[in-house]
Each structure stands twice: as structure tokens, then as C-alpha cells.
Amino acid sequence: KAGVTQTPRYLIKTRGQQVTLSCSPISGHRSVSWYQQTPGQGLQFLFEYFSETQRNKGNFPGRFSGRQFSNSRSEMNVSTLELGDSALYLCASSLEGWPYEQYFGPGTRLTVT
């Protein structure tokens, strides 16, 4: 069974721009969660989608948004990028949803200059 895939793997953007990251979950998984990982803040939960509905949300500003499509694929959007948004963005999929066993993708490394 194919694992969680994320595209692109690396991205460089300029302050003020917006970015969209994509995540394809494991086949059959209806839950997709997004996380931000930085050296300073560690791993932080962004949000979870289950069957196209946002079910849980972490403590991030409204510039961070997401959506999930009927095929369970998910996208995360960050608008008006700031230098502090530079991070590894991880996507994870799950059969039962959060907080149960999550299968993580390799992440998208976003650098904001």
C-alpha cells in the first residue's frame, strides 16, 4: 500500500506571498492532519480534516487554512507568508482520525525569504 505523499518536497517563497501544499493520504484513510515542525517550537498541530470537514484546529492564525476533497486528498494554504513560517510541514493520514495512529508523510520543507 502506498504511503502518504506530499508535494512539493521543497519550496522557497518570498515574504508576503502565499503557498499551497498538497497531501495524498493512504488509500482508505478519511482523516488528514497537518503539522508544523520547527527547531524552536518543535511539532505543532495545525488542523485535522475528516471526510471533508475540519474536525479539530490548533492554535494558529487564520493565515493558515486547509481543505479536504472528496477523494480525501488535502491541501494546506498559508497566505501572507512571514519569515517565521519557514518550517517542515507534515501531513498525516489515519483510518479513525486523530488522536489515533497517524501515518506521516515525508513533509514539505518551506523556506520563506
Place this chain on the structure above:
Amino acid sequence: LAKTTQPISMDSYEGQEVNITCSHNNIATNDYITWYQQFPSQGPRFIIQGYKTKVTNEVASLFIPADRKSSTLSLPRVSLSDTAVYYCLVGSSNTGKLIFGQGTTLQVKP
């Protein structure tokens, strides 16, 4: 809000048992405790999850005391390939909160 605290780093030798403890004093009634392992340039990988008492699977054990204010991940007979960062995670969909510990870097030496 449960704050999870774990040691920043630990050293061990091959063949030893390693115990990593996570403190979560404000854990909520519905919160689960989960541990993940992460290698460089990879996403975290699920190790084990529990709610109370003891849970064991093929790779680890998780000990949770009755008050649930801490938990201990036990890795039996570690090998060099167990060198990684280990994260403790507390939360539930009921509370809507999911809190990661800062991660424990385990270095296994030959």
C-alpha cells in the same frame, strides 16, 4: 491544557533497555498518550498508544500510572538503529487539543 515535558536527550548502549519518561500534569480525562519516533529527513512514525495502565506491542511498552500525570516509554534491548528523536503526544478529539513534547534525542552507542 496539558503541557508535555520530556528529557531533551538520553544516551544508551546497544542491548540495554531504555526508559523515556514524559510528564503531563494537566492531562484531561479523555486524553490519550501516544509516542512517535522520528529519524532525520522523515516524518514521525507511530510507536505505541495508551490510556491507562500498561500497553505492550512488538517494539515497545508504555507504562501509565493511575494518576496519568506521566508516562514511560520502554524500549527493550535497543540497537544502533533506534537512534532517533522520540516524541510524547497528549490529546484527544474531545478536548480538541493535541500537544507534543519537545522530543527526546536518543543516542545508542555500540
